[in-house]
Amino acid sequence: MEAGSVVRIAAKTRGGPSPCPGCGSVSERLHSRYRRRLADVAVGGRRVEIMLSVRRLVCGDTGCTKRTFAEQVAGLTVRYGRRTPLLRVMLEKIAVALAGRAGARLACGLRVIVGRSTMLRLVMALPDPAAVTPRVLGVDDFALRRGHVYGTVLIDCETGAPLDLLPGRDSRPLAEWLTGRSGVELICRDRSGSYAEGARIGAPEATQVADRFHLWQNLGKAVEQCVARHRGCLRTSQTETTESAVNAHKPERQAAPLGAFAERARRHHALVHDLVEQGHGIRGIARRLGWGRHTVQRFARAATWEELVDGRWKGVRPSKLDPFKSHLRQRWEAGCTNARQLHREITALGFQGSYSLVRDYLDDHHERLALAPIAPPAPTVRQVTSWLTRHPDSLTEDDKLQLKPILDHCPELRAASGHIRVFGEMLTELSGHDLPAWISAVRADDLPGLTSFAGGLESDLDAVINGLTMRWNSGPVEGRVNHIKMIKRQMFGRAGLPLLRKRVLLTAADH
Known part of the structure; x- marks a missing residue:
């Protein structure tokens, strides 16, 4: 065949x-x-x-x-x-793994003609795994349609197995599920008030544990609000840092020039000034030394001999342009870089020098600006929040250099940084007994964002202290939420909660 x-x-x-x-x-x-x-x-x-x-x-x-x-x-x-039981079992496993349309395509490749609706019926006909009552229950929400429809996932934190998927994320479904299930000792949840109320109604004897990840996430939002309220400090500190960098790049005064020409200029300058102090005139000194009158005049007018060294001390001696340099710099920074136009403007203000003097000064000014470092943009609120909430060992040297002037300039952010570090130590070292003192310290500093965060902790104090003391957390629940997302996207969002619930429970049971 x-x-x-x-x-x-x-x-x-x-x-x-x-x-x-x-x-x-x-x-x-x-x-x-x-x-x-x-x-x-x-x-x-x-x-x-x-x-x-x-x-x-x-x-x-x-x-x-x-x-x-x-x-x-x-x-x-x-x-x-x-169908034979062997074929039915094979199709059920395909349907659980791939659902309808994808499962039908795989079955067709295995020479079994079956429709997508049949695959879905096979899944829905399978019985749920045996119900168990966990000792440590994990609760979290997931999105069926982000921003519109949500559900609640329940798992056994000790084994990681999903127990059920409930519609909505309010207190009633959770309370109804917990009612009649004695044996739940711990409930790991996020900071949601609905889950806290549902756990309190359905299992009043159970100990509630606030998840540490969600605590740190809530703290990050509070820190972002605090940094946003001090956004002006970010720009000010950046301006001061840029100015210091520009000053650091300004050319330093050069050392005294050396060489035969410099030595001769020093001797001649001293000789001319001695004769001038003795009362000799310019013409008399020129005749006595055998120099030109203008040469003697140049030495006599120079206050120091260094001014006479060509190319070494340019700009040190007085210039006709000095009274107009501030006007030229202002016009240059305003965007006018045409030397002819600037020469006409200062001539109208009383300048009597030549165009070449203006041109040379502008060329030199442009070169100094080119040597100065370009000011980087001020750090954003999110960047500063990230620097404050990350572990100090994970910050790069560049991050530390940018954060230091901000904390030096803003005492509020410096105080917030200290509180964040202390809270991080409580979270990593599981020292939740220090939380009341931390809340009091934050309230004393009255920092925006952090004060309201501390008030929220007080309203759920027992669960937060348990979360900062016990080893249990909602990590396994977050992993199961990722699994739900994978299955939901695999079905292209075209199936409701019953099919999603069935596939999540059966997929976990197969593993």
């Missing part, structure tokens, strides 16, 4: 007693025979059909409602079934 064809197997049952499905009495009185067609798992890439001839027997109990019944072959047939 060709690949993909059907393998048909003809078989016939032998005689023997068979129990009646109505009354259970055994009979072997033959009434007739009829043929059943059963689908079985594929063999060698070929579909398999079993053509089975079975007996119809007469029930010997006159009080039974069934006059006749068909015999069943153990391990091969079931009442009203058109």
